[in-house]
Amino acid sequence: MVFEKTPTEMPEASLGRRVLALAIDWTMSRLIAGLLNPYFFIKNDFSTLFVFFLEVAFFTIIFQASAGQRILGIKVVTYPEQARVAHKKIVLRTFLICLVFPAVFTKEGRSLHDYLTQSQTVKAI
Numbered sequence: 001m002v003f004e005k006t007p008t009e010m011p012e013a014s015l016g017r018r019v020l021a022l023a024i025d026w027t028m029s030r031l032i033a034g035l036l037n038p039y040f041f042i043k044n045d046f047s048t049l050f051v052f053f054l055e056v057a058f059f060t061i062i063f064q065a066s067a068g069q070r071i072l073g074i075k076v077v078t079y080p081e082q083a084r085v086a087h088k089k090i091v092l093r094t095f096l097i098c099l100v101f102p103a104v105f106t107k108e109g110r111s112l113h114d115y116l117t118q119s120q121t122v123k124a125i
Contacts (some may be wrong), residue, residue, distance in 0.1 A: 010082055010122035013074045018121055022102075024068030029055055049098055057094040061087050069121070079110075079120040089117040 029052035037047055056066040064075045064084060076093070078085050085093070096102075096113035104112040114120050 010075070010077070010125060013121040013123050017072050017074055017123075018069075018102075021066065021068035021072045021074055022097075024071060025056055025066050026052060028067055053094055053098050056097065057091050060085075060090045060094065065124070073124045074121050075124040076119055076121055079114065079118050082120075082122065085117070085119050089119060093117040093119055 026048070030048045032055070033047040033051045036051070059066045059070070060076055063070055064077065069076070076085055076090070077083060093113050093116075096116065101113040101116075102111045106112060106115050108115075110120065
């Protein structure tokens with residue numbers, strides 16, 4: 001007998017977890033930008049945003065989750081296949097997050113940055 005195992009879908013991450021992960025990432029980026037500010041970011045108002053973009057894009061490409069998402073057990077995967085997201089889409093997704101696109105939701109309840117990059121955030125089991 002051969003049993004074909006169907007892949008189990010990972011559950012969607014809650015909005016509360018996602019917001020908390022975003023707050024953790026922003027706080028970490030703010031601390032790093034504050035430490036680097038006298039050396040690299042002289043009179044630059046976007047230093048925290050720049051560090052945030054680099055941190056989130058880098059860690060999401062490597063680990064499928066930013067540092068805050070990893071702490072809270074969240075992964076970024078493709079929608080609906082739930083596979084690894086391509087590097088270009090992760091960079092675009094992070095750029096849209098920096099433009100505050102997560103505040104806009106579609107009719108299905110998905111955030112706009114996830115909708116445009118065919119990605120979703122799920123609980124890492």
